[in-house]
Amino acid sequence: MFPSRIIRSIAMLLGLVVAACAAPAATGPRIRVQDAWARPGAMGIGHEMGQGMSHGGESTSAVYFVVVNDGDQPDALIGAASGVAERAELHETRMEGDVAKMQPVPRVEIPARGRVEFKPRGLHVMLIGLKRDLQVGETFTMTLRFERSGEIPVLVPVKEMAP
Amino acid sequence: MPRWFWLGVGIGLLFVAAAGAVKIALDARAESLPVYMTIPDWPFTDQEGHTFWLGQTRGKVVVLGMIYTHCPDVCPLITARMREIQEQVAAEGLSDQVFFVTITFDPERDTPEVLRRYARARKVDFTNWAFLTGDPSTIRHLTEVLGIYTERVYVIHGTPAAATPEASSNEVTYFINHTDRIFLVDRQGRVRALLPGSRTELKDAMEKIRRLVRERSGS
Structure with a gap:
């Protein structure tokens, strides 16, 4: 016969296993990125600007998409990168009356079972310093970096304006 | 015919004539768009590097926008x-009567070649x-005349800088907060x-452009 202490331990362990199976599984965030597109853009021409700042030749584009989180935990978009540009930053345009104001944002919260739209006159990924022209009909890859889900590659077609 | 009949016909005709006159007056009023300001005849440089006086567009209806090419979001929408x-102007056969002008408010970066590309x-x-660029002071004065608000916001490593940076860093860039507007200019x-x-x-834009095209030069 087993000692009662062992039996109690096995029963407790079984209880924990049963409880774990019965409780809803915490899956964490489940991120999807859809409907991505970017504006056309022309590579800079290396125009040098005074005051020591050499950003005159940089040209830009913007990437728009929808982030969907099917999971039961929130996540946050914390960065982006693409081989077509020197830098990719998270930005937001805000309209104050008829004045458009743009500002960098360090992170964008993606709520559990929610979605966040990156769209014209709103949130977007700004591509700074294009390394090549982005022509309508082309596609390129961009990587979005999430706090919990890690890096997610996105295929981005270049489209005419889709306001 | 009894006299009251002809009296009634006369009054009826008077009503019709009065209604017609009122309609013509209202139509004329609706045709007339307000006058906000006159575009100065100042020199700029077009995308080919040629001098372009804004006065060159006199005699045509002008659709005028101000942008900067480093703007990734709103300015491409204006364009x-x-x-x-x-x-649409081309589709309606009005291309010889309507001219389009885009002027940068970032002349330091927007050279003719940048604008062309x-x-x-x-x-x-x-x-x-x-597509026009030009002397920075001329462009600044034009923004003042047109009531276009512009404000540079410097950014270092993706973070807004508190003041104009002096650092000689490739990571320094600036954006321009600006008024989001397109102007319609008449033949004068x-x-x-x-x-x-x-x-x-x-x-809405085409309805106003058609009105301005219909206006005779010098009216």
């Missing part, structure tokens, strides 16, 4: 709206569209409509 209007990437038809160089820039509706 897209103007291109949409340009296509920016426009080409957007498949702009240069037949009746000029007077601004007659302020459209909401990137939010401009094609139907």
